[in-house]
Amino acid sequence: MNFVFVGTSLGARGTETHLVCLAQALARAGHKVITVAREGGYIARELRAQGLPVVPGVFRNAADVRGMLSVSRAIRSARPDWLVGSFGHEYWPLLTVGALTGTPVALFRHLNSRLKTLSRRLLPRWARRFIVVSEAMRTNLVSQGVPSERIQCLYNPLDVDYFRVDEAERAAARRELGIEEHEVLVGFVGALKPEKGAFRLAEAFNRAMPRSPHLRALWVGEEAAHAHLRQLLAPELQERHILRGWTRDMRKLYAAMDVATMPSEWVEPFGRVSIEAQACGVPVLASRIGGLPETMLEGESGLLLPPGDVAAWSDALVTLAQMQPAQRRNMGEAGARFVRERFSSERISREFISLLESRDAQV
CATH class of the missing domain: 3.40.50.2000 (Glycogen Phosphorylase B;)
Known part of the structure; x- marks a missing residue:
């Protein structure tokens, strides 16, 4: 045609x-x-x-x-x-x-x-x-x-030959970000705005990090909003957060993550971050809203949570952070298979x- x-x-x-x-x-x-x-x-x-x-x-x-x-x-x-x-x-x-x-x-x-x-x-x-x-x-x-x-x-x-599991990329990316092997890096990728759930996610991290000493956070979004985001993060936890601006190639940052989040509070049409992260072998925590549930296998490649429920998100962050690495890898592998089969x-x-x-x- x-x-x-x-x-x-x-x-x-x-x-x-x-x-x-x-x-x-x-x-x-x-x-x-x-x-x-x-x-x-x-x-x-x-x-x-x-x-x-x-x-x-x-x-x-x-x-x-x-x-x-x-x-x-x-x-x-x-x-x-x-x-x-x-x-x-x-x-x-x-x-x-x-x-x-x-x-x-x-x-x-x-x-x-x-x-x-x-x-x-x-x-x-x-x-x-x-x-x-x-x-x-x-x-x-x-x-x-x-x-x-x-x-x-x-x-x-999704170009699943571009977004893919790459263990060598993961090791290099974590070294570059200063993430230790035992630390669990949870990422957010998107506009740092209320409708994307970024600010309630920040509150969830404030609650979860004291309960999980190995939990770290990576925020990828517009640099103009970084100052406001930092104001929402507990001062004693600031060093456990990494803030980055938009980047043309997200593969390296996905590779560094142990978990990706989509805490949206508005009706998402789909959820591209969800399928990109899963294609890279990363389990996902996502809001049960709009098209997001269609982008993952609930309970297998990630978890669906009530949008805006800080307590539920805090508990889920702790759960994933305390999960055995092999369990998270199994979830990531399930997500990579699902995305390759459904969204290539x-x-x-x-x-x-x-x-x-x-x-x-x-x-």
Whole structure:
């Protein structure tokens, strides 16, 4: 198949990573992929690094004609079977260009925020495929009045050859961070904001660390929020916390962890950190909310906890810290197998093609 993907965001978070990973997987499978992306942005940089063609373009808003012209040029060049979009402000212009050029449009929905009435009624009908990244998202949209048969589900893909268990990387990363062999390093990766549960997790560490002398914490998030986070950490425990800014390659930091956390308090659409960590052999503690339960095997590759319940999170941190290393390794191995079997980019790209070809999908 031939595809034109569109993603003119400058960001480098879940939606952008999804687009890049799926486009790369489709190209590896022999499909032709051209992407309209913003110059200097993460999407353009990553795809060009893999030798994939990128057409420069920007949608500053839903009425940006210049963005539509860029997409039209890509369509004339590629003659795609599908036009694929992932960002809300690009939905309507892509549907317009698709209608004008006779190109079917597949739209991915990555947020659980409520759709406006017109979008709720028309987007799932006018797009040939309207795809969410978890069954929890489908349930959310159905509760808003979107017919279930108009929604397809396709999980986020992950490059499991990139995110993988690497014992040599683990040893080197722990030495670099100054983590002793007997210490248990628990990591948080994400925005240091209340909705991500970072601040209640800090409180849970304040309660858990005095009970577990070998427990350490690694925080990976925006450096601008580090000062506020430090204010929430008990002064006598500060030395047991390591704060790092965003990094382009998370593999080293995942490798250093014994446990990863996703303590979100908002309705997560999916949970990319969860599957990245598990792919690297790291057990996960996650909130029982949104799409997070779909990213793990509860009781086997990690534990699900009530969002915002500091006492429950503190107890879970102590439990994992006091667990025998072999038990944590077994959980990590279970998670790595699960992610490889369920979320590998090769599998998800095949499922995407099947979804597009399916005659059962509502059109």
